Amino acid sequence: xxxxxxxxxxxxxxxxxxxxxxxxxxxxxxxxxxxxxxxxxxxxxxxxxxxxxxxxxxxxxxxxxxxxxxxxxxxxxxxxxxxxxxxxxxxxxxxxxxxxxxxxxxxxxxxxxxxxxxxxxxxxxxxxxxxxxxxxxxxxxxxxxxxxxxxxxxxxxxxxxxxxxxxxxxxxxxxxxxxxxxxxxxxxxxxxxxxxxxxxxxxxxxxxxxxxxxxxxxxxxxxxxxxxxxxxx
Numbered sequence: 001x002x003x004x005x006x007x008x009x010x011x012x013x014x015x016x017x018x019x020x021x022x023x024x025x026x027x028x029x030x031x032x033x034x035x036x037x038x039x040x041x042x043x044x045x046x047x048x049x050x051x052x053x054x055x056x057x058x059x060x061x062x063x064x065x066x067x068x069x070x071x072x073x074x075x076x077x078x079x080x081x082x083x084x085x086x087x088x089x090x091x092x093x094x095x096x097x098x099x100x101x102x103x104x105x106x107x108x109x110x111x112x113x114x115x116x117x118x119x120x121x122x123x124x125x126x127x128x129x130x131x132x133x134x135x136x137x138x139x140x141x142x143x144x145x146x147x148x149x150x151x152x153x154x155x156x157x158x159x160x161x162x163x164x165x166x167x168x169x170x171x172x173x174x175x176x177x178x179x180x181x182x183x184x185x186x187x188x189x190x191x192x193x194x195x196x197x198x199x200x201x202x203x204x205x206x207x208x209x210x211x212x213x214x215x216x217x218x219x220x221x222x223x224x225x226x227x228x229x230x231x232x233x
Contacts, residue, residue, distance in 0.1 A: 031060045031221060034180050035210040036127050042203035053085045055127055057093075058214070059179050060224035066091035066126050091126055092227070095181050098130075106219055132160040133168060133196060134184045143174075150175060154189060163198060171195040179211070 036055040039048035053069040068088040075081050090109065093100045099117040103109040121130050139156035154170040174191035185193055196207040214221060 031214040032179055033058055033212040033214060035212065037208040037210065039206045039208070040203060041206075044204070048204075048206055054210075057127065057180065058218070058220045058224065059095075060214075060221055061228050062094065062096045063224045063227050064091075064093040064095065064180075065220050065224060066093060068126050088125075091123070093120070095129075098183075106223070109223060110219075129181060130183050132162065132184050133158075133170070133182065134188055135160045136188075149173065151194065152189075152191060158198075163200070166198050166200040169197040169199075171197075180209075 034057045036057070037050060038052050038055075039050050041048045053071050055069065056067045058065045058067070067090060069085045070088040071083050072086040073081055073083045087105075090103050090106065091100050092103065092109065092115075094117070097117075098120040100120050100123055101116045101118060123129070134156070135158070137156040137159050139154050141152060141154050144151050144153055150173065152172045152174045154172060156168055158164060158166045158168045170185060170189065171194045172189055172191035173194055176192035178186050178192045180193075182193055192211070194209055196205075198205040198207075
């Protein structure tokens with residue numbers, strides 16, 4: 001992990017970069033599953049704690065369905081607290097047009113597919129693809145190998161309003177295309193985003209992105225395929 005102080009030192013004395021090339025063309029995978037893990041810790045000596053239930057996004061040719069999960073906590077008469085994951089609706093996303101709409105269930109989506117699209121910037125629940133992780137800051141870049149996989153590690157001090165002063169580290173797989181467009185990252189850095197580390201005075205936030213193969217027979221993919229056909233007609 002790169003600390004805030006070490007990153008400042010690198011930016012002041014080491015090799016620094018400012019991105020000026022044109023945005024790379026994103027060639028998303030045809031079909032798959034993306035899982036978003038959101039974890040935090042206050043001290044480097046502590047283990048990471050997953051703050052919320054993993055968010056799953058099923059994608060197919062520029063369209064996606066995001067499964068929204070919330071954690072439901074119940075306290076019994078003895079004061080014992082138990083928690084379980086509860087389905088909390090779905091987001092349908094059109095990445096190319098940067099828009100989305102929400103449905104309570106897959107059944108409702110299949111039976112009454114009314115597309116009440118909203119700008120993706122208005123999306124407040126689930127994964128925020130337009131979050132300003134990168135704002136044109138000067139950065140340090142290096143290549144490394146982890147678990148026999150090639151990563152490009154990009155580090156900078158965030159200058160945005162929401163995470164100003166935080167040390168941000170992006171872990172990109174430069175030889176892979178990105179199926180999910182985190183807009184402020186993918187338009188500036190080539191490759192598939194694997195992990196984000198954000199370190200500030202409160203501790204470290206880590207976002208891990210897990211990419212999985214699509215299942216052969218899935219209701220969700222059938223819905224996405226039908227949406228794509230309708231859009232092309």
